[in-house]
Amino acid sequence: NAGVTQTPKFRVLKTGQSMTLLCAQDMNHEYMYWYRQDPGMGLRLIHYSVGEGTTAKGEVPDGYNVSRLKKQNFLLGLESAAPSQTSVYFCASKEYYSRDRSNTEAFFGQGTRLTVV
């Protein structure tokens, strides 16, 4: 099992360029998340999905779009990159919530380091 795989691992963009980050999980998890990590800010939730075909906004959604056309994939798009989007991006997935479930922690990908110049 690969777990959660993010593509690419590193990327440099020019201001105004667009790109898509791919997150793929092979654990059949319902929930998927995109976070950004900046120094001193912890992990901030950008968008999340509770199932195929559904997405919702998190704490810092502006400038990003997402899609979940297949259960195993969650895509994060930047339509017009800005220097403020320079960050490390993490994708995570977890089982759906149930009071009877005990193993519900989120599993993380290895991260994508994005620099916008």
Next chain:
Amino acid sequence: ELKVEQNPLFLSMQEGKNYTIYCNYSTTSDRLYWYRQDPGKSLESLFVLLSNGAVKQEGRLMASLDTKARLSTLHITAAVHDLSATYFCAVDASGAGSYQLTFGKGTKLSVIP
């Protein structure tokens, strides 16, 4: 909006000493997670706390959850250098109808010989 506050944000401690990291949160939740992150790496799950009064221990780390006080603690016993890392708590509010998983800002722990 769910808020998760960790303190301290920075912790420098000598080997062999004990210390506690605190995680307070602002809304009803019946589960909380602790993660570890090494520099330049991803997050690794340490503990899953599922109910009020839950206590889990792994080596020199022990985590507890008080859902009534909306407080979790991560206690470090007799610290060693290998524990140097950043520790995050994360609150799962799915049981209260919000499916967001919200993280604290993290506690950067440095254990000094």
